[in-house]
Amino acid sequence: MQFDQILQYALSGLSSGAIYALIGIGFSIIYNATGIINFAQGEFVMLGGMLTLFFLQLLKAPIWVAIPCAVAASTLGGILFERLAIRPLRQPTPINLVIITIGGSILIRGLAMLLWGKDTHAIPSFSGDEPIAIGGATILPQHIWILGVTLIIIAINKYYFYHTISGKAMRACAYNRRAAGLVGIDVRRMVLFSFIISSAMGAVAGIIVAPLTMVAYDVGVMLGLKGFCAAIIGGMSSGIATVVGGLILGVLESLGAGLISSGYKDAIAFIILLLLLFFRPQGLFGKAESERV
């Protein structure tokens, strides 16, 4: 096996890893604020890509107009989801929450199929398709867009969570929801915020990956699950651990697909997921915590 080839797999793994990281952070933000694993997270990724396509075709808008519109529309979807499905739930047991977010995810996927059909669509790259050579391997400009946008979003996230009042309030909710409520934080509003942030982040992830992988109504399932895997590797952190988790997953998957078998590419993520859940449910970097009853 040549070094060039391995470098090539690693580089393309990093860009899909960045996408998993963004989706994974979306999972973590909602989980930390609410204790819910949002099974519909992947659908917002799909919505990002599909809505961009929709605005491109419907408004004949340039891509720089279509993207913010798509992010805004997906975020609206996230708000509606929280308001209509999560908040009115009478018995919010974990199983009911799993079932309702799965129901929501199927519904969103089905509506997307109804509106836009089952075809796979291409989205133009942001800045051409001229390959760039890096030490024997080549990458596309879109790969650089993906890594760059991911970095920017992570930086914004960091700023939000550590340097703004509402970000700090959200962290307080993550530590202890009851205590946060006692010091006057509106916990329900923070729940809504968490859905807004993660649906927007999911949509962005879906948009920047779309020119490479194409979009269809059902791309959200796999992307969502792999994002969750990234979050598990990172111990459900909404920071750097999940980013590292996503990158590890992306690179392992890409190397596995290249060196072992491309048919089992998707299985790799799930085997990692199961092994981690069995042996290190606190994440790769976390310390074991005792469970509160």
Place this chain on the structure above:
Amino acid sequence: MKKELFKFGAFALFIMIMPLAFKGGYLMNVLIFVGINTMLSIALNLLLGYAGQISLGHAGFFGLGAYFSGVLTATYGWNAWVAMPLAAAVVGIMAYLIGFPILKLKGHYLAMATLGLGIIIYIVFNETVDLTGGPSGLSGIPNLAIGGITFDSDVKNYYLVWSFALATILFSLNLANSRIGRALRAVHDSEVAARVVGVNARLLKVQIFAVSALLSSLAGSLYAHTMTFISPASFGFNFSIELLTMVVIGGLGSIYGSFLGAALLTLLPEFLRAAHDYDIIIYGALLMVMVMFMPGGLVRGIPELYRKLLKMKRGSDHA
């Protein structure tokens, strides 16, 4: 218990005379699927409704049963009656072994882990082309036969599948009313409390997981022998969700509810022919509506609704 047996007898009689109403015909084929889906949703309900442990990977166990039976009989020429229990035993043991690490997880984590397990099984069906035929499927699976009778028509298969389904119902009713059933419900309400009063919660959860997988595998074998053709598409994530929908609609922790959910969800697409591709939207909407407005499922929700309507009517009469 006597009342319970009487109810079961009436139900079994109803099932047995059903074919007379249809005299063969296309609907018979659909009713065979109702039988298979009843077995599957009861299997999932034992785990989800009684023990309170979710699984989003049951289509995988169903598929394992189907492929074990299919490959052993179609490729290697085994007797189907040997292959079927062997498949069930192997799948049961597999579930038992994987049950220990997987059922340590709770709630959302358990859901994700079982989902991942289901998808891994699905990928294996697709990729082991030499064994399973891959995405294009496995054909030439023989029908079951006893003595001189081969189960090769819809009516014969109906009675075959429903004998198994009725046996599953009887077994599950017994289980639910036994010491084990009570222990399961205790684990459901509070695992810690159950452990404190001496229930080995961990072992019990693993055991019920194995029983549930074993029943799903049996349903899979029956599916393979009645259809004579199987492909991975029938055993994917969507089918796991469909099973979940059946259990939730019928009612968690109700055996007859599982039948009701299976019957509704199997018959519904037949009446919605035009909306063929879109039945998945209906599942999604049903799941959400049920959890929000009727968390007890139809079995408990409808009597409750009826009482409420009655009350409202009385209220307006007094006014």
